[in-house]
Amino acid sequence: MTQPNDMPLTRAEKRQARRFRQFDNPWLNPKLIWGAGLLLSIVLIGLLGRFVWDLDLVFTGSSPLKLPPIGFENLRGQSGVAAHPIGTDGGGRDMLAMIIVGAPNTLFVGLLASLIGMSIGIFLGFSAGFLGGRVDDTIRVGADVMITIPPLLILVVFQSAFGDVSLTMMALLIAGFVWQSPTRLIRAQVLSMKQSGYVQMAQLSGASTSHIMFREMMPNLVPYLFGSFIASVTTSIVTAVGLEVLGLGPQRIPTLGRTIYEAINAGALIQNLWWWWGIPTLLLGIIFIGLLLINLGLDEVSNPRLRKLS
Amino acid sequence: MLDHPNTDKPVLTLKDVSIEFPTPQGVVQAVKSLSLDIHKGRRVGFIGESGSGKTTTALAVMQMLAEPGRVSGGSIDLGGTDVLALGEDEMRRTRLSRVAYIPQGAMNSLNPVMRVEPQMWDGIIAHEGAVDRAELKRRSDAALHSVGLPLHTADLFPHELSGGMKQRVCIAMGIILNPELIIADEPTSALDVVTQRQVMQTLKAIQAEIGSGLMLIGHDMGLMAQTVDELAVLKDGALVEHGTVQQILEAPKHPYTRDLISSVPLVGGESFLNPDARAQAPKRASSEPLLRFENVRKDYGPVTALHPMSFTLQGDTPQIISIVGQSGSGKSTMGSIMLGFNPPSQGKVLFEGQDVAGMNAAQSLDFRKNVQAVFQDPYACFNPFYRVNHALKFPFKQFGLSKSAAHTQTAMEQACQAVGLDPDLVLNRYPHQLSGGQRQRLVVARALMLSPKLLIADEPVSMVDASLRASILSNIYDLKDQYGISILYITHDLATAYHVSDYVMVLFKGNVVEAGPPKEVIGAPQHPYTRLLIDSIPWPDLARSWGDGRQDWDPAKLEAEAAQVPAVYRGTVPGFDLSTT
Known part of the structure; x- marks a missing residue:
């Protein structure tokens, strides 16, 4: 450690120095950066794709059927063409256009559902923790009961009864099943924070209840809220894709799950049309890995004990 | 050497x-x-x-x-x-x-889901392999006996033991292998x-x-x-x-x-306080007593934490009233009742004639401004999200004392200087960057900025390093005379209570057992419980016998005896009236 300045650093020392920098600024977490990068790339595909690609190609019959990606041949011996770089599906839709429209749709459902779920969770969690008594009992029992009900079961019934639904409607339905764990988490944190010295100090300072909730407690909850938010985005996307693959999602809007549903329905597996179902699956995988990395990274940011110095 | x-x-x-x-x-x-x-x-x-x-x-x-x-x-x-x-x-x-x-x-070192005995055996088995059960039992019993615990402790869970018993179990575990x-x-x-x-x-x-x-x-x-x-x-x-x-x-x-x-204060020793800081206290507008307890009693379920108590603190001349006792004596309960955090089960707390429980919003804000507190744990008192000046700035604005941002800033700087802190060094820091002593001084500075009429100091120095205790206490003491603040000092430390206070109440299981001026109550205690407390303080005085023969010194027995003795009242001081019925 007492290295003179003019000596070049060894690799071990460089690594040590990098670890120190990470320790100093926890947001420089490699997991967090990679995870955010993966998700951002999905968003960028959706944003930039709109400008460089013709989105009308998502409509049925706009392109030749079952074309493979460039450099591959399908069973009929056709090879991929530059007009459809990652192939077309059995309905003559361009896969690239489907992905440009569908991948952000899938993310959107997940984000919207968990935003709504989190808002409900924050509201109920704070109410339960802060007000206590009857309100607390009701909310706690409600959340505990709801957590035991498998969401897919209820949603299948709902969707089949409603028929075609919009993306927003689906997000709303899913939100009804992702508010329980944030509620429980926030309630527990609020209960312990309510006893803390700084909340008592704020009370002594004549602070209003809303000041205590939103200015004193909320900032300290941010790491938990982030973590919980990412976890519920994952749950929401899994639920949404699950419904879509069963054919119960929106009928006219391309999503990754819907594409997989159609591929399975049209027998893409037997016809060796691997790009039809494979590419959306790969993208879903990227989304989940991105979310997982962000969650792990956030865990290390908010819990310094997980951060390793040596 | x-x-x-x-x-x-x-x-x-x-x-x-x-x-x-x-x-x-x-x-x-x-x-x-x-x-x-x-x-x-x-x-x-x-x-x-x-x-x-x-x-x-x-x-x-x-x-x-x-x-x-x-x-x-x-x-x-x-x-x-x-x-x-x-x-x-x-x-x-x-x-x-x-x-x-x-x-x-x-309390944190014992496994909460295991009985005491198997935890003690763990150490023997880990070092000596399989040992006969009767032999294990004999050795753990011997270890418990040697730390003076009854043998049935072995079958209890850690939560069934008191703090002192748990610590003695830890000692027994430590010495079991000699x-x-x-x-x-x-x-x-x-x-x-x-x-x-x-x-x-x-x-x-x-x-x-x-x-x-x-x-x-x-x-x-x-x-x-x-x-x-x-x-x-x-x-x-x-x-x-x-x-x-x-x-x-x-x-x-x-x-x-x-x-x-x-830095260790002694009963009867030299005072660590600055005696010549006597300034005139500001006149109070109200003729009502500052704080009045009317038959206040507090129950937690079947346990009575505080037996009915009445006193009047006039508050015309600032005074320091000390409330001393062990943990569980009800002293902190008294503090939180005074602050209005904890409603009494019976009786009324009056602040300048107003019932603390039934105040409207404006009265409540006024009460909050005038009754401030310094808590025990300086580490918890600051929100880790904000710089420490948030804790000083916010109440100052909230109570309408601030005229402008510059005014707030000067008030904060003055308050910091008054408690011996350099405002440039501390105010823009985050709480974790400051030491416990610095934080506790900031809490005192915060109280000072608001110039309350009453300050409740609940064990203000028990978590601060010994060398800083005296200086923080003298900060608090100076507030009394310089700013005319009456102070209720809640503590287990009789030596500091002896020096700072004008009147001392000794609490034992929610009852006042001895009360009066500190020179009498602590200097020459009459109630056996007060004597027990004073005998237990370790002083840096080698001539004093404190802990050698442990057989003849049984606090449980002494406490039981003390509970039989009626309260002793040792004279009064003007401005504070403790009802002796």
Whole structure:
């Protein structure tokens, strides 16, 4: 450690120095950066794709059927063409256009559902923790009961009864099943924070209840809220894709799950049309890995004990 | 240099031990070439403030330093074995059998889902393999007996034991394999004085019985003086003085040692307060008494925390009223009732004639402005999200005292200077960047900015380093005269209560047992409970017998006797009236 300045650093020392920098600024977490990068790339595909690609190609019959990606041949011996770089599906839709429209749709459902779920969770969690008594009992029992009900079961019934639904409607339905764990988490944190010295100090300072909730407690909850938010985005996307693959999602809007549903329905597996179902699956995988990395990274940011110095 | 009665090889030899922690800001030298011997049967105290390297040294002996800390130089020799050369597995076998560690918080060291007995057996089985059950039982019973616990304790769960009993179970676990060296890391810091005396007596007796060396880590000079044979004073990782207790107490050489000794307040000793800060108190507008308790009683379920109590604090001349007692005496309950955080089960609390429970929004804001508090734990008092000036700025604005941003800033700076802090250094920091002492002074500064009429100080210095206690208390004391603030000082520390207060109430299980001016109540106690409390305080006075014969000193029995004796009232002071019915 007492290295003179003019000596070049060894690799071990460089690594040590990098670890120190990470320790100093926890947001420089490699997991967090990679995870955010993966998700951002999905968003960028959706944003930039709109400008460089013709989105009308998502409509049925706009392109030749079952074309493979460039450099591959399908069973009929056709090879991929530059007009459809990652192939077309059995309905003559361009896969690239489907992905440009569908991948952000899938993310959107997940984000919207968990935003709504989190808002409900924050509201109920704070109410339960802060007000206590009857309100607390009701909310706690409600959340505990709801957590035991498998969401897919209820949603299948709902969707089949409603028929075609919009993306927003689906997000709303899913939100009804992702508010329980944030509620429980926030309630527990609020209960312990309510006893803390700084909340008592704020009370002594004549602070209003809303000041205590939103200015004193909320900032300290941010790491938990982030973590919980990412976890519920994952749950929401899994639920949404699950419904879509069963054919119960929106009928006219391309999503990754819907594409997989159609591929399975049209027998893409037997016809060796691997790009039809494979590419959306790969993208879903990227989304989940991105979310997982962000969650792990956030865990290390908010819990310094997980951060390793040596 | 030191004359040891025992001339054989020392149990522990530390030679030039240095310990360092690499951090992002560079390498921190936690311990700087420390050399020391601990001989068989000797008790050596390690004294110093938090961060002085006492615990780090002990952990290095156990090879339990937290990552990334490491011993960077020197040698540690445990009765002929080079500890630093031992492998993981050899070290594991050495721990407990040759060197035992008694940790700070006993409540956190016992497994809550296991009974006491199997936890004690764990250590034996881990070191000696399969041992016959009857033999295990015999040895754990012997260990419990040696720490003075009844044998049925073995079948209890940790939550069924009191703090002192848990700490004694930890001691029993530590000595069950007759180690050569016992390391006790502030074994009594979480206990009140009476229990502390009992636990320290146990530890001394058991150490004498098995004849091991004892390394006692602490920051209380009084406790050290009463417990150890030799004293090692540590400051910033360096050993600044080492000698027998007698040498160090009678002729301390290093100025830091002198500071440590003089920072212990003595009953009847010299006052640490500044007597000539007498300014005129501001006149109060209201003729109603400042604070009035009318038959206030508090129950928690079937337990009565506070028996009906009535008193009137006039508040025309600022006074300090001390409420002293052990944990569980109801003193903190009284504090939270006064602050209106905790409604009384019966009776009324009146602030300037207004019932605290039935105030409207404007009255409530006025009450909050005029009744402020300093809490025990300075570490919890600041929101970790904000810079510390948030805690000072916010109430100042909230109570409408601020005229402009510049005005707030000057008020904050003045308040900081009044408590001896440099405003440029502290105000823009985050709480974790400040020490406990600095934070507690900031809490006092915050109270000062609001110039309340009444300040409730609930154990304001019990979590602050000993050398800072006196200065924080004198900050609080100066508030009384300079700003005309009446203060209710809630504490378990009778020595400080003796110096700062105008009137003292001793609480025992929710009842006042003795009350009056401090010179009488604490200087010449009459109630047996007050005497028990005072006898339990460890003072740095070698002539005083504090904890040798543990058989004849049974606090439970003394407390039971004290409960029979009626309260003693020792005269009154003008401005405070305690109803004696």
